[in-house]
Amino acid sequence: MMTRNIHKAIISLLFIGLSSVSFAKRYDVTLPEVASCLKTAQPGDQIYIKDGQYKDMQLKWMGKGTEKAPITIEALNPGKVKIEGGSTLRIAGEWMSVSGLHFTDGYAPKGSVIEFRNGQELANHCRLxxxxxxxxxxxxxxxxxxxxxxxxxxNRVDH
Incomplete structure:
Protein backbone atom coordinates (compact mmCIF):
# COMPACT_ATOMS: atom_id res chain seq x y z
CA MET A 1 0.00 0.00 0.00
CA MET A 2 2.80 2.41 0.94
CA THR A 3 4.71 1.58 -2.26
CA ARG A 4 1.60 2.32 -4.33
CA ASN A 5 1.25 5.79 -2.71
CA ILE A 6 4.92 6.53 -3.36
CA HIS A 7 4.49 5.58 -7.03
CA LYS A 8 1.42 7.81 -7.32
CA ALA A 9 3.34 10.71 -5.76
CA ILE A 10 6.26 10.25 -8.17
CA ILE A 11 3.94 10.07 -11.20
CA SER A 12 2.09 13.20 -10.02
CA LEU A 13 5.36 15.10 -9.65
CA LEU A 14 6.42 14.04 -13.15
CA PHE A 15 3.18 15.33 -14.66
CA ILE A 16 3.44 18.60 -12.78
CA GLY A 17 7.03 19.01 -13.95
CA LEU A 18 6.17 18.24 -17.58
CA SER A 19 3.33 20.74 -17.63
CA SER A 20 5.75 23.55 -16.77
CA VAL A 21 8.17 22.61 -19.59
CA SER A 22 7.51 24.48 -22.81
CA PHE A 23 8.54 22.90 -26.07
CA ALA A 24 9.93 25.26 -28.70
CA LYS A 25 8.12 25.21 -32.02
CA ARG A 26 9.55 25.42 -35.50
CA TYR A 27 7.73 27.37 -38.19
CA ASP A 28 8.54 27.24 -41.93
CA VAL A 29 6.88 30.28 -43.52
CA THR A 30 7.11 32.81 -46.32
CA LEU A 31 8.41 36.28 -45.51
CA PRO A 32 4.95 37.93 -45.25
CA GLU A 33 3.84 35.26 -42.72
CA VAL A 34 6.56 36.02 -40.14
CA ALA A 35 4.62 38.83 -38.40
CA SER A 36 1.56 36.63 -37.79
CA CYS A 37 3.80 33.81 -36.48
CA LEU A 38 5.34 36.22 -33.99
CA LYS A 39 1.91 37.00 -32.52
CA THR A 40 1.80 33.49 -31.03
CA ALA A 41 5.52 32.70 -30.84
CA GLN A 42 6.91 31.78 -27.45
CA PRO A 43 10.48 32.03 -26.14
CA GLY A 44 12.72 29.52 -27.91
CA ASP A 45 10.57 29.26 -31.04
CA GLN A 46 12.36 29.19 -34.40
CA ILE A 47 10.91 30.79 -37.51
CA TYR A 48 12.50 29.79 -40.82
CA ILE A 49 11.79 31.86 -43.92
CA LYS A 50 11.44 30.01 -47.21
CA ASP A 51 13.65 31.01 -50.15
CA GLY A 52 12.21 33.57 -52.52
CA GLN A 53 12.26 37.06 -53.96
CA TYR A 54 10.03 39.37 -51.98
CA LYS A 55 9.27 42.85 -53.29
CA ASP A 56 7.93 46.02 -51.63
CA MET A 57 7.75 44.61 -48.11
CA GLN A 58 6.99 46.77 -45.05
CA LEU A 59 7.97 44.23 -42.38
CA LYS A 60 7.10 44.84 -38.73
CA TRP A 61 8.33 42.08 -36.43
CA MET A 62 7.51 42.21 -32.73
CA GLY A 63 8.19 39.38 -30.29
CA LYS A 64 9.25 38.52 -26.76
CA GLY A 65 11.88 35.89 -26.17
CA THR A 66 14.06 35.44 -23.10
CA GLU A 67 17.81 35.46 -22.50
CA LYS A 68 17.94 31.67 -22.32
CA ALA A 69 15.38 31.16 -25.09
CA PRO A 70 15.39 33.93 -27.72
CA ILE A 71 13.01 33.84 -30.66
CA THR A 72 15.03 33.22 -33.81
CA ILE A 73 13.97 34.32 -37.27
CA GLU A 74 16.24 33.16 -40.05
CA ALA A 75 16.42 32.38 -43.73
CA LEU A 76 16.09 28.66 -44.35
CA ASN A 77 19.05 29.10 -46.69
CA PRO A 78 21.03 32.25 -45.80
CA GLY A 79 21.17 34.73 -48.68
CA LYS A 80 18.28 33.08 -50.56
CA VAL A 81 15.61 35.30 -48.99
CA LYS A 82 15.93 38.34 -51.23
CA ILE A 83 14.07 41.49 -50.25
CA GLU A 84 13.77 44.00 -53.09
CA GLY A 85 12.01 47.19 -54.15
CA GLY A 86 10.64 49.65 -51.61
CA SER A 87 11.17 47.55 -48.50
CA THR A 88 11.87 48.09 -44.80
CA LEU A 89 12.22 45.98 -41.65
CA ARG A 90 11.22 47.10 -38.16
CA ILE A 91 12.28 44.90 -35.22
CA ALA A 92 10.75 45.48 -31.77
CA GLY A 93 10.48 43.55 -28.52
CA GLU A 94 12.90 41.51 -26.45
CA TRP A 95 15.46 38.80 -27.16
CA MET A 96 14.95 38.21 -30.89
CA SER A 97 17.57 37.23 -33.44
CA VAL A 98 17.21 37.88 -37.20
CA SER A 99 19.60 36.15 -39.60
CA GLY A 100 20.31 35.42 -43.26
CA LEU A 101 18.29 38.13 -45.05
CA HIS A 102 19.52 39.76 -48.28
CA PHE A 103 18.23 43.25 -49.06
CA THR A 104 19.09 44.00 -52.70
CA ASP A 105 18.06 46.16 -55.67
CA GLY A 106 15.81 48.48 -53.71
CA TYR A 107 15.41 51.44 -51.38
CA ALA A 108 13.68 52.37 -48.14
CA PRO A 109 10.65 54.50 -49.06
CA LYS A 110 10.64 56.08 -45.58
CA GLY A 111 13.19 56.10 -42.77
CA SER A 112 16.02 53.59 -42.88
CA VAL A 113 16.16 50.08 -44.30
CA ILE A 114 16.24 48.38 -40.88
CA GLU A 115 15.27 49.95 -37.54
CA PHE A 116 15.39 48.46 -34.08
CA ARG A 117 11.98 49.89 -33.22
CA ASN A 118 8.42 49.91 -34.50
CA GLY A 119 6.86 53.29 -33.74
CA GLN A 120 7.26 53.82 -29.99
CA GLU A 121 8.00 50.13 -29.30
CA LEU A 122 11.77 49.65 -29.01
CA ALA A 123 14.00 46.60 -29.37
CA ASN A 124 16.10 45.37 -26.44
CA HIS A 125 18.59 42.49 -26.45
CA CYS A 126 17.90 41.87 -30.15
CA ARG A 127 20.42 40.78 -32.78
CA LEU A 128 20.75 41.25 -36.54
CA ASN A 155 21.17 45.32 -29.35
CA ARG A 156 23.77 43.77 -31.62
CA VAL A 157 24.58 43.93 -35.35
CA ASP A 158 27.26 41.54 -36.61
CA HIS A 159 28.52 39.45 -39.50
Missing part, protein backbone atom coordinates in the same frame (compact mmCIF):
# COMPACT_ATOMS: atom_id res chain seq x y z
CA UNK A 129 23.34 38.88 -37.95
CA UNK A 130 24.55 37.44 -41.23
CA UNK A 131 22.41 39.87 -43.27
CA UNK A 132 23.31 41.86 -46.40
CA UNK A 133 22.16 45.27 -47.59
CA UNK A 134 23.48 45.66 -51.16
CA UNK A 135 22.40 48.05 -53.93
CA UNK A 136 19.74 49.47 -51.62
CA UNK A 137 20.00 53.21 -52.18
CA UNK A 138 17.65 56.22 -52.24
CA UNK A 139 16.42 57.44 -55.60
CA UNK A 140 17.93 60.92 -55.01
CA UNK A 141 21.55 61.51 -54.04
CA UNK A 142 20.70 64.50 -51.84
CA UNK A 143 18.28 62.49 -49.68
CA UNK A 144 19.39 61.77 -46.08
CA UNK A 145 19.53 58.02 -45.74
CA UNK A 146 20.53 55.34 -43.21
CA UNK A 147 20.79 51.60 -43.65
CA UNK A 148 20.40 50.55 -40.00
CA UNK A 149 19.19 52.62 -37.05
CA UNK A 150 19.60 51.30 -33.52
CA UNK A 151 17.13 52.17 -30.78
CA UNK A 152 16.63 50.52 -27.41
CA UNK A 153 19.34 48.82 -25.36
CA UNK A 154 21.80 45.96 -25.64
Missing amino acids: TNCVIDKFNPSRRDQAYSYILLYGRH
Whole structure:
Protein backbone atom coordinates (compact mmCIF):
# COMPACT_ATOMS: atom_id res chain seq x y z
CA MET A 1 0.00 0.00 0.00
CA MET A 2 2.80 2.41 0.94
CA THR A 3 4.71 1.58 -2.26
CA ARG A 4 1.60 2.32 -4.33
CA ASN A 5 1.25 5.79 -2.71
CA ILE A 6 4.92 6.53 -3.36
CA HIS A 7 4.49 5.58 -7.03
CA LYS A 8 1.42 7.81 -7.32
CA ALA A 9 3.34 10.71 -5.76
CA ILE A 10 6.26 10.25 -8.17
CA ILE A 11 3.94 10.07 -11.20
CA SER A 12 2.09 13.20 -10.02
CA LEU A 13 5.36 15.10 -9.65
CA LEU A 14 6.42 14.04 -13.15
CA PHE A 15 3.18 15.33 -14.66
CA ILE A 16 3.44 18.60 -12.78
CA GLY A 17 7.03 19.01 -13.95
CA LEU A 18 6.17 18.24 -17.58
CA SER A 19 3.33 20.74 -17.63
CA SER A 20 5.75 23.55 -16.77
CA VAL A 21 8.17 22.61 -19.59
CA SER A 22 7.51 24.48 -22.81
CA PHE A 23 8.54 22.90 -26.07
CA ALA A 24 9.93 25.26 -28.70
CA LYS A 25 8.12 25.21 -32.02
CA ARG A 26 9.55 25.42 -35.50
CA TYR A 27 7.73 27.37 -38.19
CA ASP A 28 8.54 27.24 -41.93
CA VAL A 29 6.88 30.28 -43.52
CA THR A 30 7.11 32.81 -46.32
CA LEU A 31 8.41 36.28 -45.51
CA PRO A 32 4.95 37.93 -45.25
CA GLU A 33 3.84 35.26 -42.72
CA VAL A 34 6.56 36.02 -40.14
CA ALA A 35 4.62 38.83 -38.40
CA SER A 36 1.56 36.63 -37.79
CA CYS A 37 3.80 33.81 -36.48
CA LEU A 38 5.34 36.22 -33.99
CA LYS A 39 1.91 37.00 -32.52
CA THR A 40 1.80 33.49 -31.03
CA ALA A 41 5.52 32.70 -30.84
CA GLN A 42 6.91 31.78 -27.45
CA PRO A 43 10.48 32.03 -26.14
CA GLY A 44 12.72 29.52 -27.91
CA ASP A 45 10.57 29.26 -31.04
CA GLN A 46 12.36 29.19 -34.40
CA ILE A 47 10.91 30.79 -37.51
CA TYR A 48 12.50 29.79 -40.82
CA ILE A 49 11.79 31.86 -43.92
CA LYS A 50 11.44 30.01 -47.21
CA ASP A 51 13.65 31.01 -50.15
CA GLY A 52 12.21 33.57 -52.52
CA GLN A 53 12.26 37.06 -53.96
CA TYR A 54 10.03 39.37 -51.98
CA LYS A 55 9.27 42.85 -53.29
CA ASP A 56 7.93 46.02 -51.63
CA MET A 57 7.75 44.61 -48.11
CA GLN A 58 6.99 46.77 -45.05
CA LEU A 59 7.97 44.23 -42.38
CA LYS A 60 7.10 44.84 -38.73
CA TRP A 61 8.33 42.08 -36.43
CA MET A 62 7.51 42.21 -32.73
CA GLY A 63 8.19 39.38 -30.29
CA LYS A 64 9.25 38.52 -26.76
CA GLY A 65 11.88 35.89 -26.17
CA THR A 66 14.06 35.44 -23.10
CA GLU A 67 17.81 35.46 -22.50
CA LYS A 68 17.94 31.67 -22.32
CA ALA A 69 15.38 31.16 -25.09
CA PRO A 70 15.39 33.93 -27.72
CA ILE A 71 13.01 33.84 -30.66
CA THR A 72 15.03 33.22 -33.81
CA ILE A 73 13.97 34.32 -37.27
CA GLU A 74 16.24 33.16 -40.05
CA ALA A 75 16.42 32.38 -43.73
CA LEU A 76 16.09 28.66 -44.35
CA ASN A 77 19.05 29.10 -46.69
CA PRO A 78 21.03 32.25 -45.80
CA GLY A 79 21.17 34.73 -48.68
CA LYS A 80 18.28 33.08 -50.56
CA VAL A 81 15.61 35.30 -48.99
CA LYS A 82 15.93 38.34 -51.23
CA ILE A 83 14.07 41.49 -50.25
CA GLU A 84 13.77 44.00 -53.09
CA GLY A 85 12.01 47.19 -54.15
CA GLY A 86 10.64 49.65 -51.61
CA SER A 87 11.17 47.55 -48.50
CA THR A 88 11.87 48.09 -44.80
CA LEU A 89 12.22 45.98 -41.65
CA ARG A 90 11.22 47.10 -38.16
CA ILE A 91 12.28 44.90 -35.22
CA ALA A 92 10.75 45.48 -31.77
CA GLY A 93 10.48 43.55 -28.52
CA GLU A 94 12.90 41.51 -26.45
CA TRP A 95 15.46 38.80 -27.16
CA MET A 96 14.95 38.21 -30.89
CA SER A 97 17.57 37.23 -33.44
CA VAL A 98 17.21 37.88 -37.20
CA SER A 99 19.60 36.15 -39.60
CA GLY A 100 20.31 35.42 -43.26
CA LEU A 101 18.29 38.13 -45.05
CA HIS A 102 19.52 39.76 -48.28
CA PHE A 103 18.23 43.25 -49.06
CA THR A 104 19.09 44.00 -52.70
CA ASP A 105 18.06 46.16 -55.67
CA GLY A 106 15.81 48.48 -53.71
CA TYR A 107 15.41 51.44 -51.38
CA ALA A 108 13.68 52.37 -48.14
CA PRO A 109 10.65 54.50 -49.06
CA LYS A 110 10.64 56.08 -45.58
CA GLY A 111 13.19 56.10 -42.77
CA SER A 112 16.02 53.59 -42.88
CA VAL A 113 16.16 50.08 -44.30
CA ILE A 114 16.24 48.38 -40.88
CA GLU A 115 15.27 49.95 -37.54
CA PHE A 116 15.39 48.46 -34.08
CA ARG A 117 11.98 49.89 -33.22
CA ASN A 118 8.42 49.91 -34.50
CA GLY A 119 6.86 53.29 -33.74
CA GLN A 120 7.26 53.82 -29.99
CA GLU A 121 8.00 50.13 -29.30
CA LEU A 122 11.77 49.65 -29.01
CA ALA A 123 14.00 46.60 -29.37
CA ASN A 124 16.10 45.37 -26.44
CA HIS A 125 18.59 42.49 -26.45
CA CYS A 126 17.90 41.87 -30.15
CA ARG A 127 20.42 40.78 -32.78
CA LEU A 128 20.75 41.25 -36.54
CA THR A 129 23.34 38.88 -37.95
CA ASN A 130 24.55 37.44 -41.23
CA CYS A 131 22.41 39.87 -43.27
CA VAL A 132 23.31 41.86 -46.40
CA ILE A 133 22.16 45.27 -47.59
CA ASP A 134 23.48 45.66 -51.16
CA LYS A 135 22.40 48.05 -53.93
CA PHE A 136 19.74 49.47 -51.62
CA ASN A 137 20.00 53.21 -52.18
CA PRO A 138 17.65 56.22 -52.24
CA SER A 139 16.42 57.44 -55.60
CA ARG A 140 17.93 60.92 -55.01
CA ARG A 141 21.55 61.51 -54.04
CA ASP A 142 20.70 64.50 -51.84
CA GLN A 143 18.28 62.49 -49.68
CA ALA A 144 19.39 61.77 -46.08
CA TYR A 145 19.53 58.02 -45.74
CA SER A 146 20.53 55.34 -43.21
CA TYR A 147 20.79 51.60 -43.65
CA ILE A 148 20.40 50.55 -40.00
CA LEU A 149 19.19 52.62 -37.05
CA LEU A 150 19.60 51.30 -33.52
CA TYR A 151 17.13 52.17 -30.78
CA GLY A 152 16.63 50.52 -27.41
CA ARG A 153 19.34 48.82 -25.36
CA HIS A 154 21.80 45.96 -25.64
CA ASN A 155 21.17 45.32 -29.35
CA ARG A 156 23.77 43.77 -31.62
CA VAL A 157 24.58 43.93 -35.35
CA ASP A 158 27.26 41.54 -36.61
CA HIS A 159 28.52 39.45 -39.50
